[in-house]
Amino acid sequence: MTFMQKTLGTVAALALSAGAALADPALVYDLGGKFDKSFNEAAYNGAERWAKETGGSYKDIEMQSEAQREQALRRFAEAGYNPVITTGFSFAEPIKNVAADYPDTKFVNVDGFLPEIPENVLLINFQEHQGSYLVGMLAAMESKSGTVGFVGGMDIPLIRHFACGYAQGAKAVNPDINVIANMTGTTPAAWNDPVKGAELAKAQIGQGADVIYAAAGGTGLGVLQTAADEGIYSIGVDSNQNHLHPGSVLTSMLKRVDNAVYEAMTAGADLETGKFMTLGLAEEGVGYAVDENNSELITDEMTATVEDAKAKIISGDIDVVSYYANDSCPALDF
Amino acid sequence: MDKMPAWADAVLVPLISILIAAVLSALVIAALGMNPFEAFQLMVEGALMKSSGWGYTLYYATNFIFTGLAVAVAFHARMFNIGGEGQAQIGGLGVALACLFIPWPHWSLALIAATLAAALFGAAWAYIPAILQAKRGSHIVITTIMFNFIAAALINYVLVNLLRPAGAMEPATATFPAATSLPTFQQMFSTSETVLFRGSPANITFFIAVAACIGVWLLIWRTRLGYELRAFGFSETGAKYAGISPVKITVVSMLISGALAGLMAINATMGEAERLVLNASEGAGFIGIAVALMGRSHPVGVFLAALLFGFLYQGGAELAFWANIPRELVTVIQALVILFTGALDNLVRWPLERAFLAFRPKGAQ
Incomplete structure (x- = not known):
């Protein structure tokens, strides 16, 4: 040169x-x-x-x-x-x-x-419904009571989209599972109301839920906290929230924003x-989080089942219905 | 004379309150390691030194004029309408229905219809708490605030399930037809050489707001209804003795109040967004309370207070854009102004009153 x-x-x-x-x-x-x-x-x-x-x-x-x-x-x-x-x-x-x-x-x-x-x-x-499907499967496998919960933020189509994928995943593992879904509110305050999130989580625990998935922004922190306090499992959303309550947060539905x-x-x-x-899953845009905080909660058998479903979703063998397709959900009524 | 002069009450008290709030805000900004003078300069430059800044300041002010007048009218009948938020949102629904489902040939016709719809819907939403107060004694403060939540839930339901265009993820209506688009200040005042108010949302609704100020002044001080309203506000029993029906005054004042709050939607929904979105009122209903308190429930005062809050909103936005300050700080500054001009009014008034009485000319008893 x-x-x-x-x-x-x-x-x-x-x-x-x-x-x-x-x-x-x-x-x-x-x-x-x-x-x-x-x-x-x-x-x-x-x-x-x-x-x-x-x-x-x-x-x-x-x-x-x-x-x-x-x-x-x-x-x-x-x-x-x-x-x-x-x-x-x-x-x-x-x-x-x-x-x-x-x-x-x-x-x-x-x-x-x-x-x-x-x-x-x-x-x-x-493709949030695909990621939610996988954590729904994990929730159903972890649940002993046969009831899992979902706490959404504001009642808008996007959040129903999350809930719908979750319910489909849970029902794929256990067709008789009971999925309770609640929305926090109808104003934007619903995205940042951890106290209400905690109350909804307690109500769902009262109905027998032992795994609760929160897709509610800041409100979800209250859900995760309550789950940790009450000794049940929770599922975080968007970011990896496993570290917030190690051992209680089962996994997080990652949305790789x-x-x-x-x-x-x-x-x-x-x-x-x-x-x-x-x-979507194929592009690793969505997924479920496994790290040192929750590796003990996710057994090899669970991993195998979820990975199998993941491959099938990518190949198109499993079709996770999107709530947007016709503004309704086959696995859950709102 | 046992009070201070009216000009001191109307001008000096709010000015000193703002000054105290400004000093405290400056201290907060300084505590965060920033130069308060630079921050203030940014706010003034962004909000008042160029036409597009004025465009935003006046846009926010228009919202606050409507909600401020709404609270002020109710205040005169000693009614505390804190449901402006919900009434404005329902007014937005009226605007959306009027704009979406009727093919208007020209914006002026659409504006008249939307104005009527906004006022009608807002008034209807205020009617229920009003009738509950008048006939059943359910406290208006409680019912109007609860109606804010019901309004939010209703709008949410309507947007998610009924008015959302297919495929859209956002809970909002479709964009209104182009024929309903209101002239903005940019279109109205720009010449071919200079573009004024570029991109800013201020629109013709501002003049409706000014007209509303005049209308409210006429109503309160120049009509029989306004007299009855004020008489009822001063003393309910006195008004009753004079043959004024408490039920009628309660309901009518709340209807006017609700209609004024609803009118805010012409500015925000028809003028700015051109579609109905969630939370279209954005807290303006609550700011209206501060505006009415600061403006002494007088239309001129409301107008000036609305301008001040418009400046705080737009100046605050500029601060957030260019000074890298957290948005919470902007909220703190706005809250300090509300605190001192609205809630801590007597903090300034009492010492000032005493000062005036101490220095009054001898023999002016």
């Missing part, structure tokens, strides 16, 4: 890093807030991992009101952030409204849905957009 080449290489590298600094990615969290130990925090973890590995920096912000969604998107696009990554389905419409005004900015949304996707927008969805954010930030301005990306 000649001196010239070296110099050119250095200049090119400098130019590249300078360009990257101009186009830092931005991350916008939904109303639940950055540190919800769950969905938004998973996005934050992905961004932190990216920042640590690349030494890059990013801008992030938490929402306070509905009108701020579009405002945040516009302000970040105008300030030159690229890509602008958002978490939560509520960003889909605001993105649709602003995307055309900023054709050079790439917008990413996790969980959203749009009938037509603009050129510079990437929508990422997770962190990977999605990490990859979007890594791709940076070269991100492929204009499409819908679905991450």
